[in-house]
Amino acid sequence: MGYVAIADRDHEIEHHDPQTFISKYVWSQDHKVIAIQYGCTAIFVGLIALCLSAMMRLQLGFPDSFSFINPENYYQFVTMHGMIMVIYLLTALFLGGFGNYLIPLMVGSRDMVFPYLNMLSYWVYLLSVIILLISFFVPGGATGAGWTLYPPQAIMAGTPGTEWGIILMLASLGVFIVAFTMGGLNYITTVLQARCRGMTLMRMPLSVWGIFIATILGLLAFPALLVSAIMMLFDKTLHTSFFMPAISSAGMDPGYTGGSPILFQHLFWFFGHPEVYIVALPAFGIVSDLLSTHARKNIFGYRMMVWAIIAIGGLSFIVWAHHMYVSGMNPYFGFFFATTTLIIAVPTAIKVYNWVLTLWEGNIHLRVPMLFSIGFIFTFLHGGLTGLFLGNVTIDLPLSDTYFVVAHFHMVMGVSPILVVFGAIYHWWPKITGKMYNETLGKWHFWMTFLGTYAIYLPMHYLGFQGVPRRYFAMGNTDFLPASAQDLNAAITVSALFVAAAQILFFVNVIWSLKKGPKADPNPWDATSLEWQTPDTPPKHGNWGHDLPTCHRWAYDYSVPGYADDFIPQNVPPDIAPVGRDHEEDH
């Protein structure tokens, strides 16, 4: 039980009245505006990454039909698509976007604890995005080293973008990590210090739990990426030999001696695996809240859900080398990492069971956010199960360089979080904008995206089993592949273009809603958590008007027996008389 005084300082209200347009919407210190800035920037770069993937698919589906795609820029597309999607879109959107918007509202605070630092976090993030985008236009173009940036090829002549692209990439990552750290300090401190009265840790909605633990993972794991980025920058610009082995390049000796590319892989994946959960845990949390709200049932096994998030977070630090089975590691190492990897399946499976059990006998409303949430259960389960294959060394070795892996990680880390992103945007849209979206358009958007992504990634598993190699610009001399493999590739490309085009529906919906959408009810889903109980919709700066809310219960009091309404908001005290009939006898 811990309540904190600083959230109670009502005199802070006076500080919360920015006057001009600039201070209100540009140099804003309001967590909600910063969240929207983060979200829009992330979605903007995400669209660029989506275009890059479309161009990759054009080459793969219809080889050599497009003169603007050559091997060099194909690799640049691959690299930038991966890096943007994982870091600049998903990490920024879940933590900078949803974290910023939801944490203060859900825990009943007026704002983040350090609003100025929060503002700084966004602008530094924007700087990192700008540096990243500049790298497309420098001599040599963006780096084409693959999103993992493995040395030595990442900085050796022959890889696209080794002149400036790789330097800007590493610099951008460094700047991003600084931005993330500033944001992360805020999220942690706000959760620990600025909860309203009665909001104990175990009364927080699971969205906050997911974001909180993901932030801790990020704060501890991003330093590994920073270390590897700094050391690789040294190798590239100052010719140290941290990672670079003695090697000759085009008959010349570039002067490197004895460094270890494997060392880079260790550092990179020490960040890279927790990164998967930095993206997944907020998605887990948000989807739990969406399912519970739209099924009108309390989340099944709340405490178990919290502990599963914590367990997954802890375990995610000891599985990194399962990304390196093909690096020639000691078999005992592989055995250890395969074991820890498979152990992660336990808390993850608990979560999936609990989601399904939350739906069991629920009063399910198939609104758009619910569709996306249920879609997420399918895609996540699917991607998780192929993860069980790849977690085993002996199965990973032959599959590692095939499309099976591409299908796996896109299912688990691409499609699944993106479905949650959309679900969450639809869910909180009425609160964020005060307008309703078009339900029909939203449903079309869901079905086209959900079925379309299945049409992309399900066939990729078969291609992987056939041995179709990933990362290749062109298949070349691959007699072991049946000719139909290329037909399947073409079909995948068509599906990919279809899904990309389907996203237009989302933006149409956004624009329609902002211009003509009907005014939203303050709590259109009859939800219990505090963000739906604000005095204004959208909430004003300071969130709560004059008095901060007091929390009396958890966020999952749906369909409580004996109450007329099928939900009880968190700020309703328990001594209110149950409304309705002679309820005691019923139970």
Add this chain to the structure above:
Amino acid sequence: MEIGLIVLATMLAALLGWILRQSFNTQPWVAEVTPDADHQAPFNAGPKLVALTTLLAVITSFFALILSAYSLRMDLGDWVPLTEPQLLWVNTGALVLASATLQWTRNKAMRRDASSLVPGLLLTGLLTVGFLVGQLIAWQQLTATGHYLTSNPSAAFFYLLTGLHGLHILGGLYVWARATTKAMGGDNDAVRQSVELCTIYWHFLLLVWLVLFGLMIST
């Protein structure tokens, strides 16, 4: 990677243990009337101390991972142990003194002894800047004896580690400069917490330096 792993595991274990203690015997589904009076805060510290502690955890992770890289890189064949300049002992002494002075200043400030605040802060700054200048001179001595960044990974790590540690000190000096300016303006109450937080940060960076220094002279 063992070093990084052990350090991280310790930090995570402490944190998760705390969270589990908070959550174990609770029944979140039970609604209770929340009294108006405040209960004990989880940390009495206040948000700035929580944020600083979190930042120190991040920096710990950062240096632990570099040390992991150091120990992995050291085991490869081309490592030639570096003979560090003797000046580093003097620098270490300066940093220890800076930490001690700041602690003394903090103790005085806690006892509302305003007179020693500014001199204490200035002396701390002087010693810390002295440490940084000493580190730069150590770099010069190394290059003068032919140990460049590219000559051996041991030298490269020396420049990298001292440089990164120095950057963190510079960050601390920024906060120190703000606090000192405020203290010179006579705003002692506002400065008290800054001094307290600076003290923690200084002790922490001293500890980091002792670990780095110990590792570098022993290998």
